[in-house]
Amino acid sequence: xxxxxxxxxxxxxxxxxxxxxxxxxxxxxxxxxxxxxxxxxxxxxxxxxxxxxxxxxxxxxxxxxxxxxxxxxxxxxxxxxxxxxxxxxxxxxxxxxxxxxxxxxxxxxxxxxxxxxxxxxxxxxxxxxxxxxxxxxxxxxxxxxxxxxxxxxxxxxxxxxxxxxxxxxxxxxxxxxxxxxxxxxxxxxxxxxxxxxxxxxxxxxxxxxxxxxxxxxxxxxxxxxxxxxxxxxxxxxxxxxxxxxxxxxxxxxxxxxxxxxxxxxxxxxxxxxxxxxxxxxxxxxxxxx
Amino acid sequence: xxxxxxxxxxxxxxxxxxxxxxxxxxxxxxxxxxxxxxxxxxxxxxxxxxxxxxxxxxxxxxxxxxxxxxxxxxxxxxxxxxxxxxxxxxxxxxxxxxxxxxxxxxxxxxxxxxxxxxxxxxxxxxxxxxxxxxxxxxxxxxxxxxxxxxxxxxxxxxxxxxxxxxxxxxxxxxxxxxxxxxxxxxxxxxxxxxxxxxxxxxxxxxxxxxxxxxxxxxxxxxxxxxxxxxxxxxxxxxxxxxxxxxxxxxxxxxxxxxxxxxxxxxxxxxxxxxxxxxxxxxxxxxxxxxxxxxxxxxxxxxxxxxxxxxx
Ligand SMILES: Cc1ncc(C[n+]2csc(CCOP(=O)(O)OP(=O)(O)O)c2C)c(N)n1
Ligand SMILES: [Mg+2]
Numbered sequence: 141x142x143x144x145x146x147x148x149x150x151x152x153x154x155x156x157x158x159x160x161x162x163x164x165x166x167x168x169x170x171x172x173x174x175x176x177x178x179x180x181x182x183x184x185x186x187x188x189x190x191x192x193x194x195x196x197x198x199x200x201x202x203x204x205x206x207x208x209x210x211x212x213x214x215x216x217x218x219x220x221x222x223x224x225x226x227x228x229x230x231x232x233x234x235x236x237x238x239x240x241x242x243x244x245x246x247x248x249x250x251x252x253x254x255x256x257x258x259x260x261x262x263x264x265x266x267x268x269x270x271x272x273x274x275x276x277x278x279x280x281x282x283x284x285x286x287x288x289x290x291x292x293x294x295x296x297x298x299x300x301x302x303x304x305x306x307x308x309x310x311x312x313x314x315x316x317x318x319x320x321x322x323x324x325x326x327x328x329x330x331x332x333x334x335x336x337x338x339x340x341x342x343x344x345x346x347x348x349x350x351x352x353x354x355x356x357x358x359x360x361x362x363x364x365x366x367x368x369x370x371x372x373x374x375x376x377x378x379x380x381x382x383x384x385x386x387x388x389x390x391x392x393x394x395x396x397x398x399x400x401x402x403x404x405x406x407x408x409x410x411x412x413x414x415x416x417x418x419x420x421x422x423x424x425x426x427x428x429x
Numbered sequence: 430x431x432x433x434x435x436x437x438x439x440x441x442x443x444x445x446x447x448x449x450x451x452x453x454x455x456x457x458x459x460x461x462x463x464x465x466x467x468x469x470x471x472x473x474x475x476x477x478x479x480x481x482x483x484x485x486x487x488x489x490x491x492x493x494x495x496x497x498x499x500x501x502x503x504x505x506x507x508x509x510x511x512x513x514x515x516x517x518x519x520x521x522x523x524x525x526x527x528x529x530x531x532x533x534x535x536x537x538x539x540x541x542x543x544x545x546x547x548x549x550x551x552x553x554x555x556x557x558x559x560x561x562x563x564x565x566x567x568x569x570x571x572x573x574x575x576x577x578x579x580x581x582x583x584x585x586x587x588x589x590x591x592x593x594x595x596x597x598x599x600x601x602x603x604x605x606x607x608x609x610x611x612x613x614x615x616x617x618x619x620x621x622x623x624x625x626x627x628x629x630x631x632x633x634x635x636x637x638x639x640x641x642x643x644x645x646x647x648x649x650x651x652x653x654x655x656x657x658x659x660x661x662x663x664x665x666x667x668x669x670x671x672x673x674x675x676x677x678x679x680x681x682x683x684x685x686x687x688x689x690x691x692x693x694x695x696x697x698x699x700x701x702x703x704x705x706x707x708x709x710x711x712x713x714x715x716x717x718x719x720x721x722x723x724x725x726x727x728x729x730x731x732x733x734x735x736x737x738x739x740x
Contacts, residue, residue, distance in 0.1 A: 180543050221547070246543035248713040253545030269547030270510055271483050301460060304482035333483060334460045341460060342482030 164194035170229035186226035205235035219274020236263035272305025301333025316355025363388025433596035439571035465505035489518035508534025508550035538677035542715035555682025576607035618648030622666035636729035
């Protein structure tokens, strides 16, 4: 059995937010480099969840890269598997594998597929890519923890367009039926899906009311404000005895002026000049290389 | 060979022409308007483009309902999600119910290479062809794609069109007329028959050229309809000699298996089945993976040569 340090709280560790911010900037830089080098990927969705991933991995999750399969670890399931560059960059930042490995993203025989594979990459908990798989898996993991009387927690990050998949709502109902207060779903609410705005495709609003109606506690936060995110995660569950949904209000492509909030950047690849410009913008955002 | 083209272009043009001529034709998408090349269709017929969001089960169910009221829906999504996610809807709502829906599986096979096994659609032929009432068509080039789209619309009943985004050359002679259920003998040969479909037809033709240099005369059969299968053409191939099947699919349950079923119940001959050997593919581009699994002119040549020499 592994012992984890108690997660730090804003009051305890001065400067933690700046540190998480620096990590988020590194994740953004690495993701853009990876997509640029691979000539493939999903930069919009990578950048939109960078602050959420940084907050989880550098403030909230009880995971230890030296012991990635420890049974008592917290589980984080990346349901929006297309943002694999951001996930891999986060895991490498956290020390699950060397940062250099990020250079192999999507290269022949690399362990870093375009979508994460738990059998290839330490720290990856679920093989996602098809949308609407993570939440059901998270429900099962959280249920297992309950069965064992274990204290580890389960977190899952979904896209917002992803919530159009019916499988999510089956899992959302099950989680409240089973009283999974050890489960937290984070929705990357960037309002865009692959081809259009969510509300112009199949509208999700009133999203918070929908989760509440299905029996979950809901918190809505600015998904780029790491202090607000941390405050939500530090106060889990939002409602006693219920699973929690954190609706993180985000912008797709956050942090890069010419990528932010533009639907075409769902899977556009930056040119050399665009990459250089993006990296320049990021140097001002939270720290240097 | 001619320059290569993405068959989604021919697909979209054919669908727009059909929609112009027949008001019943509708396109149904699941946040897949761009990836199915339906943007122009949407511009031309906004009221006949239904986008159900990221929801493939709903995509197929809604299409069944549209068909029940007389529409001719073309349900378009990445083949991996369309077939795997909505398999029960395909079986029950389309095939069993006999609803007139055309499933268009885009970017099938290994086309999504680097994106990994979640996005590879190398089981779709197996899943689709074992379902009663289904017609399964894999066009090999733009001309055949356009004809297959028209043929699907013209027939009553569920059809699965397996389409690719990988650029392919024209493989058919001028004047080629696609017919559902008819294989096309693209090259005569005496010693061995290479049976292919979709993106493997062009490398099979090239392999036949290479085999000439080995003193082996290879026929090439484009088996563009996987179900109902053209038994007659397969029996004719078996009468000539051994058979090599070449598919951008697992070797279990797809084109090779369909050919073997016909061969062992008619004129058993030795076969070699090329495809993905029952594994999840490693990371790499489609081109890399096709080579990795020997689905190249050289790979096909080698397999055919050793099969002929053993026989
Ligand atoms: C089942 C399934 N259908 C379709 C896709 C193709 N696809 C990949 S990402 C995406 C859009 C996702 O939008 P959203 O969930 O909002 O993610 P984000 O905006 O965070 O990138 C789509 C349709 C998929 N991966 N899985
Ligand atoms: Mg989104």
